[in-house]
Amino acid sequence: MYLIKKSDVLNIAKALSAAYQVYGPVVEKVSGQTFFEKVDDISEITLAAPIPAAPPKSVVFPQAERIMSYRYAGGNTPVEIKPDYAETPKALFGLRSCDLTGIQCLDRFFLGQEFVDDVYRHHRKKMFIVTNTCVVPFKYCFCVCTDSGPCADEGYDLNLTDIGDNFFVEAGSAQGEALCKKLNLENASEQHRSEKNACVDKSITLFEEFSTESKAWISRVMNRVTTGFAKEDVWEYVGDQCFECGACSFVCPSCSCFNIADASGGNGSCNRLRTWDSCSYEGYSRMAGGHNPRKPVEDRRNKRFFCKLSYSQSKKYLRPGCVGCGRCNWVCPGDIGLPNVVKYIRRETTSR
Amino acid sequence: MNGIKIVTIPEVATIEEIRDEIRDVKTFYLSLDNKEIDKNFKIKSGQFIMCTVFGAGEFAVSLPPSPENDRFHLTVRKVGSVTNALHELKPGGKLGIRGPFGNGFPFEEIKGKNIIYVAGGIGLIPLRSSIVHVLQHKKEFGRVLMLHGARTPDDLMYKDNLKEWQSFDGFETYITVDVAAPGWTGEVGFVHTLFDKANLPIENTVAFVCGPPVMFNTVIGELMKRGLSDDCIISTLERHMKCGVGKCQHCAIGRTLVCTDGPVYTYRQIKTLGEQI
Numbered sequence: 001m002y003l004i005k006k007s008d009v010l011n012i013a014k015a016l017s018a019a020y021q022v023y024g025p026v027v028e029k030v031s032g033q034t035f036f037e038k039v040d041d042i043s044e045i046t047l048a049a050p051i052p053a054a055p056p057k058s059v060v061f062p063q064a065e066r067i068m069s070y071r072y073a074g075g076n077t078p079v080e081i082k083p084d085y086a087e088t089p090k091a092l093f094g095l096r097s098c099d100l101t102g103i104q105c106l107d108r109f110f111l112g113q114e115f116v117d118d119v120y121r122h123h124r125k126k127m128f129i130v131t132n133t134c135v136v137p138f139k140y141c142f143c144v145c146t147d148s149g150p151c152a153d154e155g156y157d158l159n160l161t162d163i164g165d166n167f168f169v170e171a172g173s174a175q176g177e178a179l180c181k182k183l184n185l186e187n188a189s190e191q192h193r194s195e196k197n198a199c200v201d202k203s204i205t206l207f208e209e210f211s212t213e214s215k216a217w218i219s220r221v222m223n224r225v226t227t228g229f230a231k232e233d234v235w236e237y238v239g240d241q242c243f244e245c246g247a248c249s250f251v252c253p254s255c256s257c258f259n260i261a262d263a264s265g266g267n268g269s270c271n272r273l274r275t276w277d278s279c280s281y282e283g284y285s286r287m288a289g290g291h292n293p294r295k296p297v298e299d300r301r302n303k304r305f306f307c308k309l310s311y312s313q314s315k316k317y318l319r320p321g322c323v324g325c326g327r328c329n330w331v332c333p334g335d336i337g338l339p340n341v342v343k344y345i346r347r348e349t350t351s352r
Numbered sequence: 353m354n355g356i357k358i359v360t361i362p363e364v365a366t367i368e369e370i371r372d373e374i375r376d377v378k379t380f381y382l383s384l385d386n387k388e389i390d391k392n393f394k395i396k397s398g399q400f401i402m403c404t405v406f407g408a409g410e411f412a413v414s415l416p417p418s419p420e421n422d423r424f425h426l427t428v429r430k431v432g433s434v435t436n437a438l439h440e441l442k443p444g445g446k447l448g449i450r451g452p453f454g455n456g457f458p459f460e461e462i463k464g465k466n467i468i469y470v471a472g473g474i475g476l477i478p479l480r481s482s483i484v485h486v487l488q489h490k491k492e493f494g495r496v497l498m499l500h501g502a503r504t505p506d507d508l509m510y511k512d513n514l515k516e517w518q519s520f521d522g523f524e525t526y527i528t529v530d531v532a533a534p535g536w537t538g539e540v541g542f543v544h545t546l547f548d549k550a551n552l553p554i555e556n557t558v559a560f561v562c563g564p565p566v567m568f569n570t571v572i573g574e575l576m577k578r579g580l581s582d583d584c585i586i587s588t589l590e591r592h593m594k595c596g597v598g599k600c601q602h603c604a605i606g607r608t609l610v611c612t613d614g615p616v617y618t619y620r621q622i623k624t625l626g627e628q629i
Contacts, residue, residue: 068361072406076444079364079406114612115597118360257601260594262409270407277600285602287592288411288432291565293605293627303604312607 001193002169002185009160009167012130013042013093015183020091020128023059025049036092036099047094048162050138051325055253056099059090060123061106063250064275067119067260071269085122094132095156098141098325101148102253103129104155105317109256113316119274128175133161135199140326142211142339145218148323150203161196168196214342218309221342222320224349225309231348235302238341241334242301246278248337249304251327254317257284279303305341355394355452359597362404362448363389370443374507377474378439379416379427382447395419396456397481398588398616401426402596404448408437412593414615415452416477418484427477427509453596454615457482457560457586466494466553470571472543472563473502476509478588478615479562487520495553497524501543501567505529505536526550543567544574554579561587561619572619585619 004012013022024045025034036052036059039045065086072079095103110120134141134150143149152159157176161168168188171177224230249255259277262270277284280300286292294300307313308321322338329337336344369381384390395401395415403426404410411434416427430439438447459482467486471479486493498517502508508527518525526546528539539546543563552575559580561571572585591603591610603610606625617625 070406070448072446074445075442076366077446079446079448081361081364081448083361110599113598115359115599117597117599256599258594258599259602260410260600262404262407264407268407277602279601279604285592287590288435293591299627307604310607 001188002171002180003166003188003192004160004169004183004185005166006162009047010042010045011183012158012160012179013039013045013091015179016091016093016128016130017042020089020126022091022093023056024093025052036095039093045094047132047160049094051096051098051134051141051327053327054251055102055325055327056092056095057102057106057253059092060103060127061110061120061256061258061276062086064273065119066271067274068272069265069269070272071267073268083118085119087122087125089126089128090123091128091130093130094160095129096134096325097131097149097152098143098323099253100129100131100152100155101143101146101319101323102325105254105319105321105323106256108318109254109316128179129156130158130160131156133159133196133200133203135162135203137203137207137211138326139208140330140337140339141207141324142214142326143324144204144207144211145215145339146320146322146324148319151200161199163192163195163199166192168192210339210343214339214346217342217346218320218322220349221345222309222311222314224345225306226311230345234341234344234348237344238301238305238336239296239299241336242280243334244280244282244300245333246280247331247333248328249278249280250276251331253323253325253327254308254321255304279307301336305338308338309342355392356389357452358389358393358450360450362402362410362450365447365449367441367443367445367447370441373427373509373511374474374502376431376439377427377429377509379425380438380441380447381423381425382449383424384449385446393424393452395424395452395481397459397485398457398478399452399454400478400596400615401449401451401453402593403438404450405434405437405441406446406448409434410448410450410594411435412591412596412611414478414588414590416480418481418488420485420488422481422484427474427480429474450596453611455613457485457588457616459485462558463492464494464556466555466557467496468552468557468559469496469498469500470543470559470561470563470575471498471500471509472567472571473507474509475561475563475567476500479560480510480513482560483517487517487523490522494556495524496522497526497550497552499526499528499543499546499550501528501530501546501563503530505533505538524550542570544571547574547578552578558584558586561585582620582623583618587617587619587622588615589617589622590615 034049036056110117285294594600598612
């Protein structure tokens with residue numbers, strides 16, 4: 001436990017920038033929105049900025065990336081294949097706990113199953129994570145319902161909590177501890193820890209009503225979805241409301257579906273690209289020849305909520321697939337962000 | 353049997369020979385360029401690979417060769433942009449291979465049983481490896497039957513194999529076409545119309561069914577009407593796939609992934625998945 005003066009907190013990011021490419025929350029001047037992006041000038045970071053519009057999962061799982069390139073001139077000529085893994089050491093500074101939970105979900109999914117995803121493993125190989133406790137929740141947040149906030153408990157190297165004039169700094173790993181020592185941070189007392197706990201407790205009371213009232217319902221709805229007791233009507237309604245824009249998947253910290261495409265670069269050279277994909281798209285499961293086993297839109301919507309809310313799927317994340325960031329509610333033009341779907345299932349259940 | 357698995361970066365293979373099968377379907381005989389890997393590349397019957405056509409893309413394809421004494425090959429119908437590009441290639445051309453992936457057929461569990469193969473059209477491709485395997489170990493099984501139906505006599509798959517199989521001692525083969533052509537002296541009608549003639553065994557029997565969805569549903573309905581239990585009907589599913597190793601999620605059905613939990617399922621499992629075949 002350490003303390004760092006508020007005015008000095010970016011020194012942590014500066015120190016990290018010596019060995020890592022730093023990523024952090026930056027407020028875009030024109031739109032006023034927060035983006036979690038590559039930062040070369042540390043002073044651009046606004047630690048208190050609202051949660052980023054798009055999740056920082058793009059650092060470990062980019063929207064589009066080249067995973068290999070090859071060249072083949074045709075006929076009986078050799079094929080040159082070059083894998084292309086991103087290995088730059090990265091530091092994530094000022095990550096919110098929901099987004100850290102999202103990365104933990106991705107870790108368990110990409111690294112903890114039968115097959116290890118090499119592309120992801122290289123992204124994750126050398127990384128330093130500094131989380132920032134949300135002392136004030138944002139409008140759509142419901143991490144209190146999904147056990148992923150407002151303060152991270154594990155998985156970080158350093159966790160910062162704004163306790164007034166200072167940040168309370170907790171080290172969660174040996175490399176976190178070493179950095180605190182290196183920066184000669186002042187030791188914190190038990191008094192400071194209680195102050196931090198009070199800040200977290202206060203934050204929990206500040207969540208919007210929709211969030212606090214669905215707290216018990218998330219687990220009940222998970223039960224309904226898993227056992228198939230969620231009514232068909234709800235899925236049909238959800239399907240009717242869906243615009244198939246895919247935005248929910250792209251802003252979700254734990255959505256990990258991807259597409260692979262070989263993009264020709266001319267002269268027989270080609271880049272194999274891996275891009276985000278969404279299960280709400282009609283072409284997602286369509287095979288060559290046109291047969292699509294998953295046709296109706298409610299089938300596809302059902303798939304996404306099944307993925308987030310059923311026990312069988314949470315086995316791969318060792319927790320619910322939803323991290324309570326509220327972004328899907330924020331972006332969905334059809335009002336079927338996850339908290340709303342929970343509400344619809346709940347309404348169906350209680351109106352019987 | 354534990355050979356290597358090529359997971360992320362494809363290994364280059366050379367096309368040694370190409371055979372025309374039926375309209376739009378060709379067989380490509382391949383060997384991996386890296387001889388060390390080629391030697392240790394062991395497939396299980398019923399598995400699949402991801403095949404890269406350089407410059408066009410990658411697709412999932414079932415493996416027709418038997419794991420034992422069979423040249424490594426793929427049989428592919430041209431149906432989309434990548435398979436069209438594949439059909440343009442000539443012997444000596446290069447392909448990329450990842451795999452083998454998937455669970456494979458449960459031969460240990462079906463030892464001693466009667467085996468029925470029902471294949472519609474190119475549905476014979478994924479069943480071929482299993483047929484060759486069972487014929488090689490014919491003594492370990494009871495009656496072995498194959499019923500193959502195609503649209504026209506020209507659409508019958510693996511004609512050379514069919515001839516060989518028809519003369520294989522103890523292998524009961526029935527072949528039919530939907531529409532006869534001049535000179536066709538065999539059966540005419542959908543494949544399930546042969547069930548009576550074949551005097552299908554039901555007790556202690558496992559059926560492998562593969563074909564287009566319409567045929568699949570009819571055949572399964574008929575088999576179950578005759579008393580075959582849904583966990584004795586085995587099929588292999590096709591899905592759009594990008595990774596083959598359970599990450600891209602394109603092949604998810606219900607709570608399973610066709611690439612890692614399948615592609616071989618019993619009909620009992622398929623029924624609970626909540627999706628079309």
